[in-house]
Amino acid sequence: MTVRTAVALTTREYHPFEAAGRRFVYMVPSAAVFGLDETSAAVLDALGERRMSADDLADDLADRFVPDDVRQTVNELMQVHAIGEAGVLQEPMSRQMPPTPFPLTTMVLNVTNQCNLSCGYCYEYGDDKIVDTENGAQPKFMSEETARQSVEFMLEESRDIETVNLTFFGGETLMNFPVLQKTVEYARGRAAEMGKGIRFSLTTNATLLRADIIEWLADNDIGVTVSIDGPKEMQDELRVFKGNGRGTYDVVAPKVRELLRRHKSRPICARVTLTRNVLDVMRIYKHLTEEMGFWEVGFAPVTSSSSRDYAIGDEGFTAMLDQFNELAEDFLEAALENRHHGFSNIKDTIEEIHKGVSKAYPCGAGLGLMGVATDGDVALCHRFAGSDEHKLGTVESGIDHGLQQEFLEKHHLANKTDCHTCWARPLCSGGCYHEAYTRYGTTARPNLHYCEWIRSWTDTCLRIYGELAERNPGYLAIFDG
Amino acid sequence: MKHLQPINQKAGKIEHYLEHDVVALSGQPRGYTVPQQPDSPHIPMGCSLVFSPGWEVDRSGGTAGLCQPVERDLFDCHLGCFWPAHVPDQLNHSPDWTSKCAAAQKDWRSLDIIFP
Numbered sequence: 001m002t003v004r005t006a007v008a009l010t011t012r013e014y015h016p017f018e019a020a021g022r023r024f025v026y027m028v029p030s031a032a033v034f035g036l037d038e039t040s041a042a043v044l045d046a047l048g049e050r051r052m053s054a055d056d057l058a059d060d061l062a063d064r065f066v067p068d069d070v071r072q073t074v075n076e077l078m079q080v081h082a083i084g085e086a087g088v089l090q091e092p093m094s095r096q097m098p099p100t101p102f103p104l105t106t107m108v109l110n111v112t113n114q115c116n117l118s119c120g121y122c123y124e125y126g127d128d129k130i131v132d133t134e135n136g137a138q139p140k141f142m143s144e145e146t147a148r149q150s151v152e153f154m155l156e157e158s159r160d161i162e163t164v165n166l167t168f169f170g171g172e173t174l175m176n177f178p179v180l181q182k183t184v185e186y187a188r189g190r191a192a193e194m195g196k197g198i199r200f201s202l203t204t205n206a207t208l209l210r211a212d213i214i215e216w217l218a219d220n221d222i223g224v225t226v227s228i229d230g231p232k233e234m235q236d237e238l239r240v241f242k243g244n245g246r247g248t249y250d251v252v253a254p255k256v257r258e259l260l261r262r263h264k265s266r267p268i269c270a271r272v273t274l275t276r277n278v279l280d281v282m283r284i285y286k287h288l289t290e291e292m293g294f295w296e297v298g299f300a301p302v303t304s305s306s307s308r309d310y311a312i313g314d315e316g317f318t319a320m321l322d323q324f325n326e327l328a329e330d331f332l333e334a335a336l337e338n339r340h341h342g343f344s345n346i347k348d349t350i351e352e353i354h355k356g357v358s359k360a361y362p363c364g365a366g367l368g369l370m371g372v373a374t375d376g377d378v379a380l381c382h383r384f385a386g387s388d389e390h391k392l393g394t395v396e397s398g399i400d401h402g403l404q405q406e407f408l409e410k411h412h413l414a415n416k417t418d419c420h421t422c423w424a425r426p427l428c429s430g431g432c433y434h435e436a437y438t439r440y441g442t443t444a445r446p447n448l449h450y451c452e453w454i455r456s457w458t459d460t461c462l463r464i465y466g467e468l469a470e471r472n473p474g475y476l477a478i479f480d481g
Numbered sequence: 482m483k484h485l486q487p488i489n490q491k492a493g494k495i496e497h498y499l500e501h502d503v504v505a506l507s508g509q510p511r512g513y514t515v516p517q518q519p520d521s522p523h524i525p526m527g528c529s530l531v532f533s534p535g536w537e538v539d540r541s542g543g544t545a546g547l548c549q550p551v552e553r554d555l556f557d558c559h560l561g562c563f564w565p566a567h568v569p570d571q572l573n574h575s576p577d578w579t580s581k582c583a584a585a586q587k588d589w590r591s592l593d594i595i596f597p
Contacts, residue, residue: 032492040484356491
């Protein structure tokens with residue numbers, strides 16, 4: 001006999017979405033994705049905003065479903081926390097801290113803070129800069145000695161990690177090519193001695209690429225990311241030479257083509273900064289992949305305070321989102337046929353959805369990733385390198401674990417109360433620290449100015465994920481592991 | 482699970498946990514319809530700690546073992562409530578207010594009305 005129960009139930013946190021004619025729920029905060037059948041979809045619909053008991057629901061749906069089936073569905077939905085007892089307080093947000101000491105997996109080495117370009121939006125030179133790289137006390141170029149110390153620091157702080165990542169950054173990285181070259185050689189030798197693997201990558205504006213440099217990058221398996229904003233008129237809008245202010249496209253394009261022709265040992269990626277007048281995502285993507293030959297293209301809206309004339313306004317965000325959605329459809333078409341597609345933004349997010357990542361921190365900054373300034377100061381990430389306020393140690397003395405712990409406690413998602421009612425928080429977790437610092441003057445604030453955008457984009461990614469899960473689940477195997 | 486299909490890896494882990502850990506440990510047959518009740522009697526907590534329409538029923542719909550709303554409300558304000566409530570000032574004026582009320586369910590009538 002079934003015991004009648006009057007326990008009132010309500011829905012809990014999840015985000016519903018539809019793909020390939022099927023309904024799904026993205027559970028919050030577990031980040032699990034479940035596919036619904038007719039009964040579970042009907043139960044969630046019937047419950048809606050109301051309070052009903054399992055018996056009420058069984059009665060309500062009796063014309064379409066067997067009551068015991070409804071009760072079982074209610075039970076399943078309760079087990080995954082899609083519904084729960086009304087009036088029972090939900091568990092407070094977990095404040096579980098990462099294990100300490102947390103191993104370093106990626107070190108970003110700012111080998112110089114100088115650049116031969118003066119891109120209007122650059123966070124290192126523009127109006128929103130954090131560190132004075134012109135008149136500040138820091139050396140303009142990292143010395144070979146500091147670079148070596150940094151390598152030792154990285155290998156030491158990586159602890160049991162088998163393979164570490166060393167990324168060179170700037171300024172314009174290639175302005176300190178001699179130190180870069182020697183550091184790669186040194187790091188490779190030291191990693192081998194310690195029985196560790198090491199991967200190298202760098203970001204460059206491509207203006208200083210030469211045949212011999214390209215040769216060296218290819219021979220040494222250095223992953224290359226090129227900062228480039230698209231076709232000539234878009235690239236030349238803000239990516240200009242220092243001094244004469246002339247656009248860089250005509251210099252950059254042939255060098256990039258040569259790089260892509262010669263360097264095949266690692267995928268070469270483009271990194272695009274979107275600004276008010278450079279928002280034609282589809283055209284930029286087609287130009288950089290089909291016409292130039294980049295393997296992947298990643299887009300990021302410019303980080304700036306809202307008053308800058310290159311900042312993207314609300315309308316711009318809507319336009320950008322429409323184009324991201326269009327490119328996402330393009331990606332889906334390719335993925336359904338198991339073809340490569342180079343829209344890296346969506347791949348990154350779909351990988352996180354596939355794994356069910358639920359983050360307490362938006363990124364690895366200050367955790368598994370740190371940035372090193374030219375003087376050897378260690379900060380949250382490359383964007384804060386050289387900032388005393390965001391310093392976590394030095395390569396000489398190591399990580400200050402007290403400071404790191406303080407940072408991690410302060411920036412835990414549990415403290416970002418604005419995020420606690422948002423279904424996108426397992427993936428967003430408040431967003432970029434640097435973006436928050438530029439907008440609100442503190443890394444601890446969630447980036448409330450782009451919440452709508454994040455939710456909409458996450459919804460798109462979930463939908464694309466659902467389509468793939470239904471129509472070509474084999475494709476998702478590339479994200480396993 | 483019959484009506485929910487795990488799609489991503491996290492959902493798979495949750496299903497595995499539910500099928501192999503929770504259900505096996507609790508010994509509950511699949512598809513039970515009543516959430517497990519706690520072993521100890523249900524004691525409603527302080528008024529402001531849970532949102533509840535009142536103490537008329539407990540969480541499973543039962544009415545046994547409940548005291549009347551009025552005296553329970555007052556006594557709970559006196560004991561467990563963190564919110565400043567209208568109970569006599571036991572520090573200054575009425576230190577012995579509860580002396581005749583050893584068990585609220587039985588002795589609540591002995592609680593005096595106090596005029597400050």
